[in-house]
Amino acid sequence: MTDYPGKTAVAEQGWLKAHRFLLLRRFNQFGVLFMFLLGPLFGAWLVTGTLSSSMTLDILPLTDPLLLTQSMLSGTWPAMTGLIGALLVLVFYAVLGGRVFCSWVCPVNLITDLAAWLRRRFDIRSGARLSRNLRWWLLGLVLAFPPLTGVMVWEYVNPVSMLHRGLIFGFGWAWLILLAVFLYDLFLVRRGWCGHLCPVGACYALIGAKSPVHVAATGRERCDDCMDCFDICPEPQVIKPALKGAAAGLGPRIASLDCTRCGRCIDVCSKDVFQLKIKS
Amino acid sequence: MSAPKSNAPVRQGLSRRQFIGETLKTACAVGLVGLGLGLYSRRASSLPAWALRPPGALAEEDFDGACIRCGLCVRDCPYDMLHLARLGQDIPTGTPYFIAREAGCEMCEDIPCVVACPTNALDHALTDIRDADMGLAVLIDQEACIAFQGLRCEVCFNICPVRNEAISLNLQHNARSGKHALFIPVVHSEHCTGCGKCEEACILDQAAIKVLPRHLAQGKLGEHYRLGWEQKQQAGGALVAPDAEHRYNLPEGMRYDHAGEGLIDAPASAPADTPFPANPLDSLNRRGPL
Numbered sequence A: 001m002t003d004y005p006g007k008t009a010v011a012e013q014g015w016l017k018a019h020r021f022l023l024l025r026r027f028n029q030f031g032v033l034f035m036f037l038l039g040p041l042f043g044a045w046l047v048t049g050t051l052s053s054s055m056t057l058d059i060l061p062l063t064d065p066l067l068l069t070q071s072m073l074s075g076t077w078p079a080m081t082g083l084i085g086a087l088l089v090l091v092f093y094a095v096l097g098g099r100v101f102c103s104w105v106c107p108v109n110l111i112t113d114l115a116a117w118l119r120r121r122f123d124i125r126s127g128a129r130l131s132r133n134l135r136w137w138l139l140g141l142v143l144a145f146p147p148l149t150g151v152m153v154w155e156y157v158n159p160v161s162m163l164h165r166g167l168i169f170g171f172g173w174a175w176l177i178l179l180a181v182f183l184y185d186l187f188l189v190r191r192g193w194c195g196h197l198c199p200v201g202a203c204y205a206l207i208g209a210k211s212p213v214h215v216a217a218t219g220r221e222r223c224d225d226c227m228d229c230f231d232i233c234p235e236p237q238v239i240k241p242a243l244k245g246a247a248a249g250l251g252p253r254i255a256s257l258d259c260t261r262c263g264r265c266i267d268v269c270s271k272d273v274f275q276l277k278i279k280s
Numbered sequence B: 001m002s003a004p005k006s007n008a009p010v011r012q013g014l015s016r017r018q019f020i021g022e023t024l025k026t027a028c029a030v031g032l033v034g035l036g037l038g039l040y041s042r043r044a045s046s047l048p049a050w051a052l053r054p055p056g057a058l059a060e061e062d063f064d065g066a067c068i069r070c071g072l073c074v075r076d077c078p079y080d081m082l083h084l085a086r087l088g089q090d091i092p093t094g095t096p097y098f099i100a101r102e103a104g105c106e107m108c109e110d111i112p113c114v115v116a117c118p119t120n121a122l123d124h125a126l127t128d129i130r131d132a133d134m135g136l137a138v139l140i141d142q143e144a145c146i147a148f149q150g151l152r153c154e155v156c157f158n159i160c161p162v163r164n165e166a167i168s169l170n171l172q173h174n175a176r177s178g179k180h181a182l183f184i185p186v187v188h189s190e191h192c193t194g195c196g197k198c199e200e201a202c203i204l205d206q207a208a209i210k211v212l213p214r215h216l217a218q219g220k221l222g223e224h225y226r227l228g229w230e231q232k233q234q235a236g237g238a239l240v241a242p243d244a245e246h247r248y249n250l251p252e253g254m255r256y257d258h259a260g261e262g263l264i265d266a267p268a269s270a271p272a273d274t275p276f277p278a279n280p281l282d283s284l285n286r287r288g289p290l
């Protein structure tokens, strides 16, 4: 590995600064997992349930809105805790940016980030091209199943709940699905799952469509075209309008729904072009 | 100015055609994926008879659409007898179940599993655990159950949380010894909640009493059937013309009484309209042709 995105930033600004968002993110991801695992592993039941629906300290219900929507579309009106839980999650991600879930909470991100890192590390360039719009189609499919078939079909394969439930309640053969996602991301399509297919991420992207929290290329005139941000970004198509759109009157705000607010572009840029901002 | 204007529709036309083509291709691919998923889910969504749902669970077709596989019910069960199905098991992945023989439901008064459920897949309308319907116990193997051998067991009867209503003991004659009783456990479908405690507790190596989904365990009388004696009791009298008394072909002076008294000798006082004298010797000593 002679050259990797962020190398210049590490050299000029130090390893810690060039990884600060990554570290925060990993801390958050493992922290959330740890909270959920406290009960099953150590008998300290702060949080029960899974990301699908959980109860914290017997008082705070949180429910995945996409799952509850599927449940409702199958024809069952939820209980009050479910409704409140889904509403809290909706508000939370509507404010922070929907795909914050993907890069800061979702456990599958650990797997797909690992695949992306291995791709960069071993320079694996093979692979097919897929439309990033497929996730919207899949989201439509996921939502069409419950009213049409009465069955929550997506939950028979959903890698997100398979992984989280697997860690807390035991995997069975669910690890096969995650292995498939990993290999697919590693060899077939770069950022193939989270960046192209995952309907859970697509749903959260919609939820956060109007979020005031965003990343902006505020220092874009300093950009020296090193391409590190494009190389590290899980959704590189979102950067171009913000970074290079000055002439067309675009940016500097990264306006696309797809941006996960992972902050890696901020990390790896040695020219401090990017910033996390809150629209006033 | 004019060149781009005239070019634009051509380029747009091409790209629109491409766009529609791409969209159709994608739609087909997604449709195929959907078909595959749908077919897989049909196979994967059937619940085997040995797995029971927690109390209050909706009918299986509805449950499969409503449950979001969160595991909250499993966690809130104080007896830890519920499990979440894993991929590869015969049970729909991620859904809660229990196995009666391993640990039955203790029928908590406050039904914490139902209270925990965020989706109403476990219906919050269930407030009295005695109304739960997880299945129906059936004493399925009368050859193995030792009560049928005339031995005193009644463990299933005694452990039942709805003792004497869901299971009662039926005394029967022990034909083998001729002088003892059989204490036969009998399940009553209107009171059994399917909690599975009886199956869990049965003392045999393989339980003789098992909890099955109600649709497998329960029979149903044809709609048109009426039980005469019940109808009679409801109506306070016979609904059809009373039976004409049957006339038996009996020796003169005798009759057969339905009321259980058996063959009755008519009282001697009745005038005997018979060619035979009362004293048999008279007949024997009689002269003249017989």
Ligand code: SF4
Residues within 6 Å of the ligand: A215, A232, A233, A234, A235, A236, A238, A239, A254, A258, A259, A260, A261, A262, A263, A264, A265, A266
């Ligand atoms: S633009 Fe930056 S914050 Fe957004 S997904 Fe890409 S790297 Fe992450």
Ligand code: SF4
Residues within 6 Å of the ligand: B054, B055, B076, B077, B078, B079, B080, B081, B082, B104, B105, B106, B107, B108, B111, B112, B113, B114, B129
């Ligand atoms: S009623 Fe009690 S024992 Fe039965 S499943 Fe619910 S929580 Fe568990």
Ligand code: SF4
Residues within 6 Å of the ligand: A053, B066, B067, B068, B069, B070, B071, B072, B073, B074, B094, B095, B096, B116, B117, B118, B119, B120, B121, B122
């Ligand atoms: S609590 Fe309800 S939604 Fe969650 S797993 Fe149990 S039955 Fe399903």
Ligand code: SF4
Residues within 6 Å of the ligand: B136, B137, B159, B160, B161, B162, B163, B166, B167, B187, B191, B192, B193, B194, B195, B196, B197, B198, B199, B211
């Ligand atoms: S399952 Fe067995 S123990 Fe439970 S209520 Fe029915 S008869 Fe009683």
Ligand code: SF4
Residues within 6 Å of the ligand: B139, B144, B145, B146, B147, B153, B154, B155, B156, B157, B185, B201, B202, B203, B204, B207, B208, B209
């Ligand atoms: S516990 Fe088993 S063996 Fe004993 S009476 Fe009940 S069914 Fe028969």
